[in-house]
Amino acid sequence: MAKRREAIPISERQRGRAGQGRLILLSRIFWTVLLFWTAVLAGLLLWALAKEERHLLDYARLEARANFNKDMALRTWAAKHGGVYVPATPETPPNPYLSHLPDRDVLTTSGQRLTLMNPAYMLRQVMSDFSGLYGIRGRITSLKPLNPINAPDEWEQRVLRQFEQGETEVSELTEMDGQPYLRYMRAFHTKENCLKCHSHQGYKEGEVRGGIGVSVPLRPYMEIKRRIEAVLLLSYSLLWLLGGAGLLSVTRFVRRQILRQREAEASLLEQAAELERLNHILAHQALYDGLTSVRNxxxxxxxxxxxxxxxxxxxxxxxxxxxxxxxxxxxxxxxxxxxxxxxxxxxxxxxxxxxxxxxxxxxxxxxxxxxxxxxxxxxxxxxxxxxxxxxxxxxxxxxxxxxxxxxxxxxxxxxxxxxxxxxxxxxxxxxxxxxxxxxxxxxxxxxxxxxxxxx
Ligand code: HEC
The missing domain is CATH 3.30.70.270 (Reverse transcriptase/Diguanylate cyclase domain)
Structure with a gap:
């Protein structure tokens, strides 16, 4: 009888095999979804950051254009009057580049000395005296400058040449003195009222006389950008964490279900094995004599x-x-x-x-x-x-x-x-x-x- 009792014990392996496959599948799904979630959020974040940078550059360009228009208004006003007369002082000496004009220096009826200020001169003075107010650097330049301090730098030379090809407006992100700037320049064409002082250089009406530009420092924009970036990064990270935690808890839940099911299946298997064992015993008892162990x-x-x-x-x-x-x-x-x-x-x-x-x-x-x-x-x-x-x-x-x-x-x-x-x-x-x-x-x-x- 004893030797017949060896009824198929259920091994741990056997009971584990059923659930193991499902657990592996679950962990694969978890990692795939997490990867997908991470990729989606990373993509959205990159997109938002790029968009933000473009917006900031747009704002910087707006500021440049606004400043440019203000400069332009001042300059055009001065040019329209053929320059303006101001008291000659050590800070505002008579402009040597106007010496060919007969009325450069005049005396008022009361005996005060006045000198003629051309638009470029005027604006340069405004810029250097009130640069603190502006923060934005204005420039006037030409490939053939009357005044050497108006000589173009490398960037300006390139842009001025583009103006001669027909371009009228250029804006670009560059560095000046190691700082980031948005540079903006527009072509400046010779008009009739310019000829009073520039005809002796050989310019005719309609020709490109030079360019006027402004440079907007981007540092404040960078600050804003950094702050927005930090906020974006923080909120996306939080979103990622939230999603990840949700995914994790769902996965945990499913995992528990699988384990529970596995437990149930194992106990079912055990019951089946026990039944089989009992069947064996019954079948044995039906054909063997209980006392002598030979057949009945x-x-x-x-x-x-x-x-x-x-x-x-x-x-x-x-x-x-x-x-x-x-x-x-x-x-x-x-x-x-x-x-x-x-x-x-x-x-x-x-x-x-x-x-x-x-x-x-x-x-x-x-x-x-x-x-x-x-x-x-x-x-x-x-x-x-x-x-x-x-x-x-x-x-x-x-x-x-x-x-x-x-x-x-x-x-x-x-x-x-x-x-x-x-x-x-x-x-x-x-x-x-x-x-x-x-x-x-x-x-x-x-x-x-x-x-x-x-x-
Ligand atoms: C009252 C005389 C006067 C009038 C009017 C005038 N300019 Fe000038 N302009 C000058 C003088 C002088 C300089 C150079 C010295 C300086 O920068 O002060 C100059 C400089 C310039 C420059 C800078 C490059 C350089 O040659 O140094 C440009 C560009 C320019 N003028 C364009 C114009 C245009 C375009 C007009 C017409 C809308 C105009 N100017 C009207 C006198 C004048």
Whole structure:
């Protein structure tokens, strides 16, 4: 019985395998979604940052244009009046580049000295005196400057050449003295009222005289940009964290569900295994004798029917041994039932050993009666096996003080072979009756002996 109990235990591996696949899939989904979420937010952030930078440059350009227009208004106003007369002072000396004009310096009726200020001169003075107010650098320049301080730098030269090609307005992000600036310049064309002072250079109306520009320092814009960037970065990070935490908690939840399900599946598997184990036991109990561990009466009936059919189908002969322990009732009475049971067990095992081929079949028929089916064996050989079994039991030497035929436990054996029966005998019952008769004969013959059936 014990060896039949090894009912399939469920290994940890087996129970884990089902859930493992789902857990791996879950973690893959988690990382994929997180990656996607990160990529989406990073993309949106980059887009927002780029957009922000473009907006700031637009604002800087607006500021440049506004300043430019203001300068332009001042300059045009001065040019319209052909320059303006101001008191000549050490800070505002007469402009040497106007020396060719006859009315550069005049005396008022009260005797005050006035000198003519051309628009460029005027604006330059405004810029240098009030640069603190402006912060924005204005410039007037030309490829052919009258005044060398108006000579163009590299950037201005390039832009002025573009003006001569027909361009009218250029703005660009550059550095000046290591600081970021937005530079803006517009072409400045010669008009009629300019000729008063510039005709001697050979300019005609409509020609590009030069360019006027402003440079807007971008540092304040950079400050704003940095602040906006920090806010954007912070809010996107928070959003990322929020999404990540949500994803994590959903994943955790699903993971718990999977684990719980896995637990349930495992216990189901365990129950199934337990059922199978019980089935094994039941099936075993249905065919084995609980006391002696050899086959029981039911198993014997099945086997006898099978052998009977084989005999009818293919003529395979078989023999039947029927044994009875001599004076077993007396044995029980003198030695007690416990020892009687032990004796039954020992005898059953001895019989099983005596018919040692794999096809031989030993069963407890009832009480102290055992039957053996010996397939493929006729009467003569069966008698040999029977005698061997009888001797084996006798040689066990189990003391039987109450026996009338020996001092030890002995067997009487009746033997019958299937080919002893008439052709048309109905079923195994006939063979059983024959073996029983032989057993009776053995008992009549003094017990502890073997008798063959005599049909
Ligand atoms: C009252 C005389 C006067 C009038 C009018 C005048 N300019 Fe000038 N302009 C000058 C003088 C003098 C300079 C050079 C010295 C300086 O910068 O003070 C100059 C400088 C310039 C410059 C800078 C490059 C350089 O040659 O140094 C440009 C560009 C310019 N003028 C364009 C114009 C245009 C365009 C007009 C007409 C809308 C105009 N000016 C009207 C006298 C004049």
């Amino acid at each position: 009466r039911r198993a014997f009936d099945q086997r006898l029917a099978e052998e009977w059919q084989r005999w009818h189908r293919s003529g395979t002969v078989f023999s039947l041994l029927m044994t009875d322990m001599d004076f077993f009732k007396l044995y029980n009475d003198t030695c007690g039932h416990l020892q009687g049971d032990a004796c039954l067990r020992t005898v059953a095992q001895t019989l099983e050993r005596s018919a040692a081929r794999a096809c031989d079949f030993t069963a407890r028929y009832g009480g102290e009666e055992f039957v053996l089916i010996l397939p493929g064996i006729g009467l003569d050989q069966a008698l040999v096996v029977a005698e061997k079994a009888r001797q084996a039991v006798e040689q066990l030497g189990l003391p039987h003080p109450a026996s009338h035929c020996a001092k030890v436990v002995t067997l009487s054996v009746g033997v019958a072979a299937v080919n002893q029966l008439a052709e048309d005998a109905a079923c195994g019952a006939g063979l059983l009756a024959l073996a029983d008769q032989a057993l009776y004969a053995a008992k009549q013959g003094g017990r502890n002996c073997v008798r063959a059936a005599r049909p």
